[in-house]
Amino acid sequence: MTTTQPAATQAAARTVLVVEDEASLASTLSYNLRKNGFNVVSAADGLEGLHAARRERPDVVILDLMLPKMDGLEVCRKIRADSDVPILMLTAKSEELDKIVGLEMGADDYLTKPFSMRELMARVRALLRRTATRESDDSSSIRTGDLSLDLRGRVVVRLGKEVTLKPKEFDLLFFLARNAGQVFTREQLLENVWGYDFYGGSRTVDVHVRWLREKLEETPAHPRHLLTVRGVGYKFIK
Ligand code: CA
16 A cells, blocks of 8 residues: 655645635635635634634634624734734725734734735735744744643643643643654653653553643543543644
8 A cells, every 4th residue: 555645735734714704705715725725714704703713723814804793803802812823914994904003903914905816825825934933933832723832931821811730730741742743652751751760650641631631621531632542642732
């Protein structure tokens, strides 16, 4: 059996969340983003957009300013409370631009309608490049859609709220998160987190993982970050 794939499909496609209530513009955006290799999630109002941002954890959000149910600025502020995802605001009139800049709602960039799809793609790619640089430059902090870990300050924030962790809980979480996607056996975790001279069984690891899940996972019984790999150990998924 061969598992050879073309290089283009090996890299995970980036997901763009489009929050736009004008149906024709929303479909034009989706069509062009997909054509350029992106996964697209769409939302037609602000509330749906906010939920989609939290649920789908997109790599970029394209957010219209004037939206039904919750306006773009409010959505932007709420997304920013617990996520670093780059946000590109779309505005209908040029004067709204001043409002965004003035309010400093945390948008990373903005485009005034009408704009060309070429311009939009350039902005989206620039935002993704900026995030990639930020991630590789700063290994002392780790961010996922709902979690933010700061090694220096030893602070963990979940959905905008600080979570209190015991020292070893933090050490274990940070070790796994820094090596996200990699599976570790309980013995490896004991060595790396507790140290060679620790007198305790591998159950210590299980207990700490359970505590962490209770503090960090929305549904501890069905974790989405701290996963059990049956017969092997644990891994962290962003
Ligand atoms: Ca609109």
